[in-house]
Amino acid sequence: MSSFFLTTAIDYVNSRPHLGTAYEKITADVIARYHRLKGDGTWFLMGNDEHSQNVFKRAQEQGKDPLAYCDEMEQIFREVWRGLDISFDDFIRTTDRRRHFPAVQRMAQACLDNGDIYEGTYEGFYCVGCEEFKPEKDLVDGLCPIHKTKPEWIKEKNWFFRLSKYQQPLLKFYEEHPSFIEPEVRRNEILRFVEGGLEDLSMSRAGQSWGIPLPFDPTSVVYVWFDALINYAAAAGYGWDDAQFARRWPANLHIVGKDITRFHCVIWPAMLMSAGLPLPGQVFGHGWVFFKGERMSKTMGNIVDPLDAAKRFGPDPLRLYLTKEVVYGADGDFTWERFEEKYNADLANNLGNLVNRVAAMSERYRQGRLLARGGESLATIAADATSAYRKAMDGLALHEGVAAAYRLISAANEYIAETQPWSLAKDPAKAEQLSGVLYDASEAVRIAAVLLLPVMPSSAAEILRRLGDTTAPGNLRFDTAAAWRASGERGILNAGALWPRLEDKGAITVSETTPTAASGSPAPAPAAPAAPSAPVAPPAPDAPAIDSDKITIDDFMKVQLKVAKILEASNVPKSKKLVQLKVDVGEAEPRTILAGIAESYQPEQLVGRTIVVVANLKPAKLMGIESNGMVLAASPEGGGALLLNAEPAVPGTRVR
């Protein structure tokens, strides 16, 4: 028996998980369950990332102790994961003092001992707004690019990780382990990034309490990225249980979003090299699941709560949709319309109906008793599907694995149409043939259910139960379970529709803006019998405290907004986003302002428009041109810009 240790990224606990977060966990869970089915000693790790200043702030805003806040969030996360049938074996939090603290401290010490952590008196620009140091190259005209404030020059004791030292070792490692980074797109990105040279990284913060103290400098805490990555080793036992760690480490697979592959493919391996530890087998950077083609975001109000689907149908239809419809590694799209379509086609019409008709005929013609036989055409198709499935799943082509299972389901439906058991039943001379046909059909369904076990655990188990397989799903082993059974007798249970069809187009109506609100629509279908017994009823989480983000009228008045008329506009050479504007702000001389709207507007569309600008912004230089102000534009999440129209106000007019 081989072992398989896989992880997902640990999540920030700023808000409850949305569909995108759930997608990562669901696919990882499918992989984990697949390995368990194969008989691998599987260890599936998840967790929360809590030592972030944002978390600390969010807790303060709500007047809570940060740890208490994290405790609450953990319950919310676990609730969602339970609702989606995520079968993690371990859940670690970075505030875990028993496991995570010693691991982080051990690793920091190990890196130090290896000469890869050094002290620097960080003399640098510190932006109070960001609560972080700003590299000089990120400053624009000496100002924080985000807060437009002048960062303070701070001299702080700071520890650095010698990442630069690992450029060559990393490149060598990538070369020797071509499948370390998947999919290939991500690999190419990382290769180019590392080839471009690596800089040392600050890995500590001074004078903070929210974090893990450095063993060799208790006045500093470990910076979040260094802290967070170590969770994988911490859960395995690093720093607190060497025997367990030796058994479990290294991880076979890190499942992460494509946005953080760099951390996992560059920094994390470098840290492990420094600490003298084996490197993980593979990092897989999955894509995003969009909603109606757009990135989900709170500001867009298009967050899909994964539990909205799970509450109605159980987690399985959603799990199936996400693994079958999205090419694993690429971006995908979720819409309720599509979800409903797939639900009807894949579950109600094909699999569910198939189970039903096989069970109904078995009951009617054979009182639910079927005798095994060798099988004919279907046995061959099942064998093909099984090997295609296995190959796909081993290569993390989850969508192809599911497709293979569905080929078998289709074949079974076709087989029934061809053999026409109902006709055979009319002729007593064909009794034996009828028995064989029914058995073959049931056997094909049984094998398909085995293949779908990782994707739809409870539904597949329910199908197996109806087909008379009394083995506990956890005890099934792929090699024997997915093989055609040529002997024995089985009792078939006819127990009604697993997935009732959704009849009305648009039957699923879900509030998109208030993810936790109960939908007022009549429930289109009862929850599948195979759904977990405990319906998920997430507690309403505390609304994010927005109040403390509010500013006073005085704050606002610091910003001088003025009406301006665009006199000239031209694209900035060699720039994709910048447009150079000459605007009349009611002053003696027109101003030059740069705006990042070149992707949305042609210069000629701009001339003559009356817009709103920030008039008292400090000048900044961009692409060698000085900009004296900023134009206001709506910037949708998906990109682009929409200038605010100030027609017909006169240039120079104050806006407030």
Next chain:
RNA sequence: GCCGGAGUAGCUCAGCCGGUUAGAGCGAGCGUCUCAUAAGCGCUAGGUCGGCGGUUCGAGUCCGCCCUCCGGCACCA
């Protein structure tokens, strides 16, 4: 701008090292069985395979240029 990836039927996508009438699933239309959840099964879809040029006996499939989209980096004040 640089570096990657992609542009194939209404939708989502397969098409390996170039080779007969370019495929699948979903949706739609038509037909049909009746065991089944008005499900299943069969047939139909006439798509300039982004555009132009080239290599070749022959190109979605290779080469060049162009257009569009996506991602990464560099300027989104």
